[in-house]
Amino acid sequence: MVPTAKPADPKTPVDAASAWDDLDPGLLSNQLVAWFQGARRDLPWRHELSAYRVWLSEVMLQQTQVSRVVGYFERFVARFPTVQDLAAADEDEVLSLWSGLGYYSRGRNLHKAAKAVVANHGGVFPTTAEALRTLPGVGEYTAAAVASFAGQQRVAVVDGNVVRVLSRLLNEDRAVQLPETKASLARSATILVDAAADAALHNEAMMELGALVCTPRRVDCAGCPWRTACLARSAGTVSARPVKLKARARTHLRLACIVVDVGGLVYLERRGSTGLFGGLGEPITAAMGDGDDVEAVWHTLCVERGISPPLRFTSPIVVERTLTHRELRFEVTMVQSSSAPSPPSAPSPQIGVADAGVFDDDALLTIGLSSAVRAVLAAARSPRLL
DNA sequence: AAGACGGGGCC
């Protein structure tokens, strides 16, 4: 549920309310928006606030920095000017344009949502938070953002920037991951947006403040429109906010990998549509245990696919990539084969091969590949992919 | 309520 201006819930704790006894939300919003008028960045998705473009940019911006998104956004709107264009595309093309952006379920859900808008909304992109929330890949934050920026609904938009800004303004000392803290901060966001003259402008300004001034590090308190009101600033706790719970440890994953060359073409399989790198292409890949002998695993993988293992494998090329919670270690060999491998009839559960094929270098650019696989292919055969 | 899910930039 997006926070709304409903009467106070009787179960609402008093914590957030008490902090607001000494703060004036109308004044704060005016100060914030005045600052924003001078600081607003010119970003491509701000040129035309259609629901389609706002939605596309917000999905790309989930868990992703603005600087990463700009180029991807430009390529998407150039190729898919309307939601109908996106809905009519092949998933492969969508994923190939998404390649490198990460969190690939976003790309698959983007395509599904476009199809749903065409099928269920007559191709007219919804602009109410309630209708947006039913689209795949659109959660609380994205629904509120599109409803506010493109639909002019008075809803609070709460992303990580807003959480950081509010946790400092209010000097929140509880961990921001806790449901109670999130709810409390959302109530504060609603108090502010309800007092704003222009809710959309206020919401945009909140996020811009978090992106440009109230940043995770190197905070620019001197340039902040809220420097006199900020409770963390007066308490000297700015750099200690927001409070976060300890992150989980990273796990290691060893992967046996074979790049098969079939007369100059590279053989790729498609991963199953769920889980890590879902729906993307990859060379023959299998998870290994710590003590496994990579040559033995390579041998098995060849036999499973009906190609003859070489008498002697080329020694492993090691490609390592670090993800947020995993360290991937690909141990790669190259094999020449006169015939295309056939995907195993009983795919290993780690991989879940859906289909497969051989590709030349140009065709490689038309399917979705993770950055990790691009690095593997570049190391094995084709520097063009770097 | 907790875990899975990428990738890059900053220090």
Add this chain to the structure above:
DNA sequence: GGCCCAGTCTT
């Protein structure tokens, strides 16, 4: 090279 950042969906 370690640390930090940031929404949605699934279980």
